[in-house]
Amino acid sequence: MDWALPPNYSTFGVVIDQLFWIILVITGIAFLLVEGGILWFCIKYRGREGAKAHYTHGSNRMEIIWTVIPAIIIAILGAYSALVWDDIKGSSNRPADALEFLVVGKQFEWNITYPGMDRTLGTEDDFTVRNQFHFPVNEDVTILLESEDVIHSFFIPELRVKQDAVPGMTIPVWFDATQTGNFEIACAELCGLGHYYMMASVTVHSAADFDAWQASQAPAAAQ
Amino acid sequence: MATIVAEATGQAILHEEHEQSFLRKYIFSTDHKVIAIQFLIYTLFFLMIGGLLAMLMRYQIAWPARGQLPLGGIFPESMVASGYILPEFYNALVTMHGSVMVFLAIMPMLVGVWANYLIPLQLGTHDMAFPRLNMLSFWLMVPAGILTLASFFVIGGAAGAGWTLYAPLSARPDLSGVGLGQIMWLAALVFIGLSSILGSVNYITTTINLRAPGMTWMRMPLTIWSLFITAILALLAMPVLSAAGIMLVFDQTIGTSFFLPEGGGQPLLWQHLFWFFGHPEVYILILPAMGFTSEILSAGSRKPVFGYKAMVLALVSIAFLGFIVWGHHMFQSGMNPMLGLTFTVSTLFIAVPSAIKTFNWMGTMWRGNLQLHTAMLFAIGFVAMFAIGGLSGVFMASTPVDIYIHDTYFIVAHIHYVLFGGSLFALFGAIYFWYPKMFGRMMDETMGKIHFWLTFVFFNLVFFPMHGVGMVGMMRRIYDSTGYAHLQGIEDSNALITWAAFGLFASGFLFAFNFFWSLKKGRKAEANPWNATTLEWQTPSPPKHGNWEEVPVVYHGPHEYSHPDVEDKDWLAQNERPDVVSPAAGSH
Numbered sequence: 001m002d003w004a005l006p007p008n009y010s011t012f013g014v015v016i017d018q019l020f021w022i023i024l025v026i027t028g029i030a031f032l033l034v035e036g037g038i039l040w041f042c043i044k045y046r047g048r049e050g051a052k053a054h055y056t057h058g059s060n061r062m063e064i065i066w067t068v069i070p071a072i073i074i075a076i077l078g079a080y081s082a083l084v085w086d087d088i089k090g091s092s093n094r095p096a097d098a099l100e101f102l103v104v105g106k107q108f109e110w111n112i113t114y115p116g117m118d119r120t121l122g123t124e125d126d127f128t129v130r131n132q133f134h135f136p137v138n139e140d141v142t143i144l145l146e147s148e149d150v151i152h153s154f155f156i157p158e159l160r161v162k163q164d165a166v167p168g169m170t171i172p173v174w175f176d177a178t179q180t181g182n183f184e185i186a187c188a189e190l191c192g193l194g195h196y197y198m199m200a201s202v203t204v205h206s207a208a209d210f211d212a213w214q215a216s217q218a219p220a221a222a223q
Numbered sequence: 224m225a226t227i228v229a230e231a232t233g234q235a236i237l238h239e240e241h242e243q244s245f246l247r248k249y250i251f252s253t254d255h256k257v258i259a260i261q262f263l264i265y266t267l268f269f270l271m272i273g274g275l276l277a278m279l280m281r282y283q284i285a286w287p288a289r290g291q292l293p294l295g296g297i298f299p300e301s302m303v304a305s306g307y308i309l310p311e312f313y314n315a316l317v318t319m320h321g322s323v324m325v326f327l328a329i330m331p332m333l334v335g336v337w338a339n340y341l342i343p344l345q346l347g348t349h350d351m352a353f354p355r356l357n358m359l360s361f362w363l364m365v366p367a368g369i370l371t372l373a374s375f376f377v378i379g380g381a382a383g384a385g386w387t388l389y390a391p392l393s394a395r396p397d398l399s400g401v402g403l404g405q406i407m408w409l410a411a412l413v414f415i416g417l418s419s420i421l422g423s424v425n426y427i428t429t430t431i432n433l434r435a436p437g438m439t440w441m442r443m444p445l446t447i448w449s450l451f452i453t454a455i456l457a458l459l460a461m462p463v464l465s466a467a468g469i470m471l472v473f474d475q476t477i478g479t480s481f482f483l484p485e486g487g488g489q490p491l492l493w494q495h496l497f498w499f500f501g502h503p504e505v506y507i508l509i510l511p512a513m514g515f516t517s518e519i520l521s522a523g524s525r526k527p528v529f530g531y532k533a534m535v536l537a538l539v540s541i542a543f544l545g546f547i548v549w550g551h552h553m554f555q556s557g558m559n560p561m562l563g564l565t566f567t568v569s570t571l572f573i574a575v576p577s578a579i580k581t582f583n584w585m586g587t588m589w590r591g592n593l594q595l596h597t598a599m600l601f602a603i604g605f606v607a608m609f610a611i612g613g614l615s616g617v618f619m620a621s622t623p624v625d626i627y628i629h630d631t632y633f634i635v636a637h638i639h640y641v642l643f644g645g646s647l648f649a650l651f652g653a654i655y656f657w658y659p660k661m662f663g664r665m666m667d668e669t670m671g672k673i674h675f676w677l678t679f680v681f682f683n684l685v686f687f688p689m690h691g692v693g694m695v696g697m698m699r700r701i702y703d704s705t706g707y708a709h710l711q712g713i714e715d716s717n718a719l720i721t722w723a724a725f726g727l728f729a730s731g732f733l734f735a736f737n738f739f740w741s742l743k744k745g746r747k748a749e750a751n752p753w754n755a756t757t758l759e760w761q762t763p764s765p766p767k768h769g770n771w772e773e774v775p776v777v778y779h780g781p782h783e784y785s786h787p788d789v790e791d792k793d794w795l796a797q798n799e800r801p802d803v804v805s806p807a808a809g810s811h
Contacts, residue, residue, distance in 0.1 A: 027618075054526065067533075085567070150398050155630070164557050166559075179367065194310070207600060
């Protein structure tokens, strides 16, 4: 049983994982304090014949302590999360010169439209491949995410990317892979009978390999 | 028959001298206690149905390629074919497990059972403000239940778009394969909504108007506070769901496009409406459980609730914040990411009152004289499990982390720690605690303790590993995970979870046996078997029709245990005066 986050291969994934571990440590300490406290009280104060409980209605000082401390921790965590979130998703941080792809989900496949050799979507040399997503490593990539029918969710675990694809909307999603390799797009939102097999292969190429791959596809798509 | 006006409360009550007919007494009863018991039987039945659906689902998740479903032959071919659970049936299982558990089991068990039973008894009144509305609120649940069960057997099967009913999948039979089943579930939801609204009106009115003399707001037991706040939440949230559900039926049947982009609608509108209801709903599902836990912990620790005022304030602030956090279900939905920022802030801040409550429960146990009976074990279990559910919530409140764990089993683990480890543990505790009052007999303690330990161990074996499976990245609601490269290596975890789930389900039958066996064979209960202080214990078990010969008068707060001025016993009922119980008592 190997319960771990999958290896991370994206720039954003580094901070996401870091935040995950920070929260795990903070909540882990709280977990030990609370569960340990409960267990300790159960043993120490278990009922005894003739014993009398300590009569108290509470303590304002304690109330303030355990209101203020969690509030401070949470405020810091919230502020840090907000900064990271804005870094990853804020529209002002969308990379200007990213390589763009159109990804359209439909029951139960992912159709990826490539920009072609001119690296621009909406031109003649665009081509579409079903269930295969190829892109170059170490380069900002933006996908324009759409859906033809119901809501799907575009999920590449190793890149820490997840975004719902909503019919009627075009949602930009950007990321930067740090290593070449083969992964999968999974659908993370229940989309019907075939939800569980709505999967596409992901290939992260070196820049040269990606150009070569696009060149090999373009003639086939042109026919 | 004589009408007597009780001066203290100004309410008219009927003392019925004649024997009521069986039908009036047990079936179409307006007695809040009988209605509560009707709700209890109803919800226990649907708890079993919801559990059964989960067992089928777990079988499929653990052994997707095996087939050979035990007793698979009893299912129609449209559900299980040659031993294989079909994907369409799996989607129905996922959807209806959630729907049944939330709407037909946990919510009516928290509110329908205990608000009905406890509000008049703990407030010291004869019945609800509107007894007939109360009866109607139960009987509206009956068509809801029938529609739900029947929907499995219509063409296309039961609803399969998830309990969250995300449009367009839920609105387009051509895309989901489910037509009538979806409409039947939405119709059931409308009945449930109406039932809940009528109930809420009743609970709110009763709490405001029918408190016994001396029962001031700050003397109300925390159970009443939590049920009162819950009723307000339900009254504000349920109409939104009912309206949205009707809009969804219109989209599906008469060609409107509220949620369909082809006609200019917005799929995200559904999510906003659903979660505007859905997040207060989460608190509807936990606040009463918090109330029961406070009550049981206080009685079981023989101590007043630590920080009563803080507990009330925390309840109120949770209720308020609960209405402005719904967007945290939608961080990855395509909603403007900047909205995500505001919802992160409100969501993280709702953790504060939850933390306050947890620490106050621990404060209640601190230096107590803990009576570790079954009800107390479940109440302590509630605090321990709710804490885990609360802490795992911090992960998803942090939007960047949520990008990864959203729609994975991490979320499934979280919701079950809150809804099962939280709500259902508290409900089991409440049943063990108030059973003697309801039925005049005690549930068996030995069976009860075995039930607690089996539930506690199996529960954690089922749901703790789901955090791990979620970290690996297993998506929710998938029929077969074995096809994914990143999900290789979780088969063992999934099999473990499934075996433990079977154990958890089986331990429920021990509870059911204890419940029904004790009706006839349980030790007879005195009026106040737990030496508890609130008013319901100061009247016979079970209370007669009308609850009280004489309306009690309340002299002090609800949890006066181990009062230093009281001699001979460690509790002081709300209707007892310390100077009468112990004449030496001084200034208190």
